[in-house]
Amino acid sequence: MVSPPIYTHDIIEQFDALGVGSLTVVVLTGLFTGAALASQTGITLDQFGARPVVGRLVSASMVKELGPVLAALMLTSRIGSGIAAELGSMVVTDQISALRALGTDPVRKLVVPRVLAGIVMAPLLTIVSDFVGVFGGWVVSRFQLQVSSDLYWSSVTDALYSQDIWQGLIKPFVFGFVIVTIACHVGMRTKGGTQGVGKSTTLSVVAGSVAVIAADFFVTQILVLLLYP
Amino acid sequence: MTTNGAVIAFEHVNLAFDENVVLRDLSFNVAKGRTKVILGASGSGKSTILKIIVGLLRSDSGAVSVNGARVDQLSETELMKVRSDLGMIFQEGALFDSLTVRENVGYKYYEETDKPLEEVDARVEEVLGFIGLGEHIDKMPSELSGGQRRRVAIARALAFKPGILLYDEATTGLDPITAITVDDEIVKLRDLEGVTSIVVTHQLRDAFYVANNMAVKNQAGQVEIVEATPQKKDETEFIMLKDGRICFEGNVDDLRQSHDPYLSSFLS
Numbered sequence: 001m002v003s004p005p006i007y008t009h010d011i012i013e014q015f016d017a018l019g020v021g022s023l024t025v026v027v028l029t030g031l032f033t034g035a036a037l038a039s040q041t042g043i044t045l046d047q048f049g050a051r052p053v054v055g056r057l058v059s060a061s062m063v064k065e066l067g068p069v070l071a072a073l074m075l076t077s078r079i080g081s082g083i084a085a086e087l088g089s090m091v092v093t094d095q096i097s098a099l100r101a102l103g104t105d106p107v108r109k110l111v112v113p114r115v116l117a118g119i120v121m122a123p124l125l126t127i128v129s130d131f132v133g134v135f136g137g138w139v140v141s142r143f144q145l146q147v148s149s150d151l152y153w154s155s156v157t158d159a160l161y162s163q164d165i166w167q168g169l170i171k172p173f174v175f176g177f178v179i180v181t182i183a184c185h186v187g188m189r190t191k192g193g194t195q196g197v198g199k200s201t202t203l204s205v206v207a208g209s210v211a212v213i214a215a216d217f218f219v220t221q222i223l224v225l226l227l228y229p
Numbered sequence: 230m231t232t233n234g235a236v237i238a239f240e241h242v243n244l245a246f247d248e249n250v251v252l253r254d255l256s257f258n259v260a261k262g263r264t265k266v267i268l269g270a271s272g273s274g275k276s277t278i279l280k281i282i283v284g285l286l287r288s289d290s291g292a293v294s295v296n297g298a299r300v301d302q303l304s305e306t307e308l309m310k311v312r313s314d315l316g317m318i319f320q321e322g323a324l325f326d327s328l329t330v331r332e333n334v335g336y337k338y339y340e341e342t343d344k345p346l347e348e349v350d351a352r353v354e355e356v357l358g359f360i361g362l363g364e365h366i367d368k369m370p371s372e373l374s375g376g377q378r379r380r381v382a383i384a385r386a387l388a389f390k391p392g393i394l395l396y397d398e399a400t401t402g403l404d405p406i407t408a409i410t411v412d413d414e415i416v417k418l419r420d421l422e423g424v425t426s427i428v429v430t431h432q433l434r435d436a437f438y439v440a441n442n443m444a445v446k447n448q449a450g451q452v453e454i455v456e457a458t459p460q461k462k463d464e465t466e467f468i469m470l471k472d473g474r475i476c477f478e479g480n481v482d483d484l485r486q487s488h489d490p491y492l493s494s495f496l497s
Contacts, residue, residue, distance in 0.1 A: 005341065094323035101283050101317045102337045102385075103309045109340075 010113040018079050018114070018180075019121035025074050026125045027132050033066055034058055034133030038140035052147055055155035058137035063160060063168040067130040069216050072175035075122060076208035080183040083114055084204030087187025088197040096188070111184045115177065122176025123169050130168060163227040171219050178215050179208045235294075236261050236393060236425050237282060242291030242301075244277060244473075251277050252288070253473040259427060261392075262464070264419050266428045266436045268495070269470035275429040276320070279395045282427070283317050284308040295393070316386030317395040321402075322378040324370040324385070330357070331366045334384045356384045360414055376407030383414050387422075394418060394426045400435045412438045413454055420444040420461070421452065433496060440465040440481040469495070 041057045087110060090096050099106050134156055141147040183204045190200040235258035244252040251274045259265045267275045280286040281293055284300045293301045298311050324333050331353050332339060338349040357363045360380045370378055379399055386394055396415060400408035412435050418424040420443050430436055443457040457465075467484050469477035469492060477484065477492055484492070 007340070093321065093326075094319045095325055097280070097285050098317070098319055098323040098325070100285060101312060101315065101319075103312050103341055104337075105305070 005108065007109050007113060010109060011116055014113040014117035015121060017082075018075075018117040019124060022075055022078055022121070022125055023128065025078055026071050026129045029070050029074050030062070030067060030129035030132035031136040033070055034062055034136030035140045037061055037066065037133070038137035039144060042141070042145040051145055052151050053155050054141050054145060054147055055134075055137065055152040056159035058141075059134050059156040060159045060164065062133040062137070063130050064164050065216075065220075067133055068126050068168055068171040068175060069212065071126045071129040072122065072172060072179060072212045072216075073209055075118075075125065075176070076179050076212060077205055079118075080179050080204045080208040081201045083180065083183035084187040084190075085197055085201045087184060088190030088200040091188060091190045092193050092196060106188070111188070114184055115180050118176035118180030119173055120176070122172040122179070126168065126172035166227060167220075167223045170223060171216065174215055174219050175212050178211050182208045182211055234261070235259055236296055237265075237427070238292070238294040239278070239281075240292040240294075242281070242288045242293060244274075244281070244286070244288045251473050255291070255473070255475060257468055257475065257478065259425060259466075261425055262419070262423050264415075264426045264428060264439060264465045266430065266439065266465060266467045267470065268431065268433070268436060268467060270431060270495075273470040274473050275431070275470060276397050279317060279397050279427065279429055282395060283312060283315055313389070314392045315395065316389070316391040316393070318379070318382045318386050318397060318399050320398045322370070322382035324378055324381055326370050328370075329366070330362070330368050330370065330373070330381050333370065333381060334388050336385060337389045352388060356388045357381075359387075359417075360384050361410075374407070376403050376410055379403065379411050380414060383411070383418075387418065387424075392425060394424050396426065396428045396430075398430055399428070400430065400432055405434065408432070408435055409438065411435075412442075413444070415439050416442050416454060417444040417452060419464075421446070436467065437481060440467070 038054055038058050042051055042054050045051045045054055045057070090110075096106050099109060138149065138152050141152045142149055186200045186204045186207065190196045192199070237259040239255050239257050242252055242255040255278070257265070267278060269275045277286060281288055282295055282300065284303065284305075288301050291301070292299060295311050296314055300308060300311055303311065325336065328336070331350070334356055335349045335353040338344050338352065354363060354366065357366055360383060362377060362380055362384065365373060365377060370381065373381065383399070399415070400411050403411065415426060415428060416439055419426055428436065428439060440462055441457050442454050443461045445453055445455055447453050462482070463480050466480060467477065468475050471491055477487060477489060479487075484496075487493070
């Protein structure tokens with residue numbers, strides 16, 4: 001992966017397509033999830049007279065669980081399908097064979113830049129999603145639940161420990177790798193013309209989504225053991 | 230080159246996909262500067278032969294040599310050196326649809342070498358000029374006709390000056406007039422550039438056209454396609470495949486005179 005040739009412009013292109021291109025969907029998902037979370041937890045907390053700590057629940061849930069998982073699911077549907085369709089189309093139209101015949105290793109040229117983009121951009125997008133989600137929670141807390149801004153933001157920071165933040169950063173790193181690896185694998189093994197491309201695209205999204213949820217469980221178990229002794 | 234002077238040599242090659250036997254004990258040679266036309270019905274293993282030569286597929290047994298290198302034994306990394314002298318024109322062209330004609334034709338130089346861009350651009354323009362598509366240099370493949378796409382595919386294979394060109398059904402699906410423009414390129418490359426070629430096709434019209442014509446430069450330096458001399462005709466050899474075996478091998482006159490029932494049905 002680190003020996004020449006390194007296709008730098010393909011790596012930059014994939015960082016842009018995967019990262020910048022996914023920003024809108026991740027921002028919207030994070031915003032509405034954080035807002036809905038605050039709204040739901042506000043009702044529950046009212047039963048215990050604990051509405052002022054709504055920020056704690058929003059930040060802890062977003063940073064540790066919902067931010068990484070929802071951003072990953074959005075990435076699966078957006079870039080997992082795109083990668084599988086693109087590589088699948090290249091396979092069925094002999095473009096991959098043409099690459100090999102021209103002396104290019106398709107894995108280095110097509111897979112490596114996408115995997116690098118996945119493992120770097122997924123954590124960055126998750127950070128954005130977390131911030132926007134907490135912001136969405138503030139909007140609901142302030143204007144619907146009538147919790148003061150100072151109280152909300154202090155409770156957001158009170159609830160977060162360094163272990164939580166590490167957990168929120170390590171998970172998307174794994175998810176990014178899983179999503180892109182599955183999409184590339186499925187795409188490169190496409191058979192059967194345009195129908196095969198359709199099947200690969202569907203399989204990439206389904207397998208990627210299930211893998212993200214499963215990986216979330218296992219990574220959580222490992223991180224809980226390692227980070228919360 | 231192999232010991233018998235052939236640049237491509239198949240010796241007792243067999244290949245099967247599960248129960249489906251594609252090639253059975255296949256042996257043939259292609260000498261430098263010659264053209265081998267491989268005929269056969271769809272599914273007879275013609276394209277498979279080309280993929281074995283390039284190293285995209287591996288035979289189950291037998292020996293396959295290209296310029297003296299045993300491609301059936303080389304690793305993917307080692308194959309890259311062999312491929313540097315091989316150009317392949319795929320069915321439907323297999324152009325990179327997200328790249329322009331310029332980027333497609335110069336792909337190998339742009340992506341795999343440090344050659345200065347000015348030199349690469351000059352080579353791309355030279356090759357596109359040779360096949361008469363210079364004005365389409367900045368178009369996308371989707372903006373080209375089927376015949377133009379095949380010719381760009383030839384230009385891409387030709388750009389890095391390979392000694393061997395492999396044409397996989399280069400004229401299939403094209404109308405007769407457009408197909409002849411592609412055939413003319415095959416003839417020009419053979420006669421003017423000295424390229425060794427294997428032409429896989431099931432279209433006899435194109436196979437006979439390549440065998441019966443030759444390219445020459447007139448006094449004004451322009452390229453003309455004229456009727457081939459008997460000696461030139463002999464430089465194009467034919468193979469007919471049936472059920473993965475060679476059922477005919479000879480020149481164009483041998484093919485026309487054959488009384489083999491399968492050949493007769495194919496020729497009629």
